[in-house]
Amino acid sequence: MTAQPTADPALDRSARTAPLLAVRDLTVTFGRGRREFRAVDGVSFDVAPGQTVGLVGESGCGKSVTSLAIMGLLPARGNTIGGSATFAGEELLTMSGNELRDRRGRDLAMIFQDPLSSLNPVVPLGTQVAEVIERHKRVSRGEAREQARAMLDKVGIPDPTRRLKEYPHQLSGGMRQRALIAMALACEPRLLIADEPTTALDVTIQAQILALLKELVQDSETALVMITHDLGVVAGLCDEVNVLYAGRIVERAGRHDLFARPRHPYTGGLLASIPRLHEERGRLTPVPGSVSDNIPWEQGCAFAPRCSSAIDVCVQQTPELVPDPGHGPDRLLRCHNPLPAPPTAAGSGQPAEEETP
């Protein structure tokens, strides 16, 4: 790793004081007028160098749109982006296409859910990895290829020299995701956004990929935004977790706090729907309903129709995201009637303990 933010003195004091990525009040609206749909609604979070922040929620809660907006990858037309996202002090949302393109892959990179469809099927793997290196570094074609080989080796792809010539369909799912990670990290970006990187993989491979990500991120002080619907992934990797619901953050907590003491009924529901190995078998408790049962945030809490602890005020007044009393300033909650602090009470199901994916 070359010139990395380790030279930044702010890092040594406190990561909090110098976030690498600061998202403030990010709003993404699709369509306009009566057909307007707000996919992301005032999301704010910080990511410090070396920190891993999770964005968790079920399909349609706005987590992928958040990441695409930060990367400037939303289609140019048909949406409105508001708020701000600064990367190392520079505003990303208003940056020109060329400037942003220069940063993508070099400063911020992203990996996607489906490793097969994220690779170009007609181009050999080596060419694809080398392409990113050639794009951002001033190196010869041969040097880029050599670096690509080294990168494939680093992400644990056996016999990288041979794999360079192979096409994506000749690789296993885990290999493909490793290759994508190699491409994303080839230019040592300072921020990596991983959008459900393990969803398309089977469980044993998931664990390997997560371990790999963790290792690479820790080695290079890379900030990682982990987007997932899988709390198991969060448990293994994230320092801080943001739970999203219908485009808004409903709860933010450190990983241990979140698992030990979920406060929002939605978080409680998500935790209750995880299968656990060491406990008595029973039916999992799903969160009733689906995102389509939402009411708009303007008319109260969007989760209220599905919430088992909803009270009258929940459908009358929109809850704000405020520090959770008694849990310090870093723990935020958007709920009128949170789950009681001891985790054994109703809603959270079983005593939550940390788990490994």
Next chain:
Amino acid sequence: MTSLTKPGDRKKARIDSLAEAGALSDEEGVSLWRSAWHRLRRDPVFLIGAVIIAAFVILAVIAPWIAPHDPAARLLIDQRTTQNPVPGPQPGFPLGADDAGRDMLSRLMVGARQTLIVGVLATLGGFAGGMVLGTIAGGIGGWADTIVMRIVDVMLSIPSLLMAFSLAAMFARPSQWTVILAIAIIQIPIFARLLRGSMMAQRHSDHVLAARALGVRPAPIVFRHMLPNSVGPVIVQGTLVLAVAIIDAAALSFLGLGNPDDTQPEWGQMLGRSQQYFNTHPEVAVYPAVCIIVVALGFTLMGESLREALDPKSRR
């Protein structure tokens, strides 16, 4: 053409191709085209088409050397009478002669060359034009897409016959070049629309998004990530268009819009000449007509099986 194969055969072919795919995955560098080729080698439909086309191409290349007579020499002109305007088969002239006493077999053989040249050049022209327009429309998108596609719409509305007439008028007289140009121009919209459509699908594909997420510039996105993944259907269309181009060229020649020089025989032109004797000597029309049909069928069979082999739905 797929309906010709029995379901059992197709299933067997699929199992074979799966087995082959498994065996192949150990080799290095197996591309989509190579695995398609491995399927095609066992496809009887493709093989029939390929044999027809191969025979036709070989014939077109070597015809002047193997033709028994000079196709322009009026060898049997003496036998031509008002009662019998078309000399019949006789020793040395197995198919007889045309109304100018020229050997029919030699004319058919040499005519293959003209037909091939016209069909291939017209298709290549249409392909090239369509690639340029389709890449602009699908690659740049937005305003470029709108402008190009409106031009294509206009081109699509011009009938091939009218195009051939206009070009013949423009160049003072019809020739094989006006035929090639006319057919090429009318094929452009087909290629352009097809390429643009598959480029549009690629534009929103995951791997293009992933490449953009890594900062890859627009030009490599279009030429390395979108275009190679989009040309498959266009190339397949090319083999199918070849059949159409050959039929169209024959039609234009039949109507007298082709090469007027009848010392250079061409099937459509031969068909045109034969129409006045059709009632008494239908065979002079049948020979070139059968040639046109067989060659067009060959390209169609090849194109259809190629399309099936490259179809991602039947691949996995």
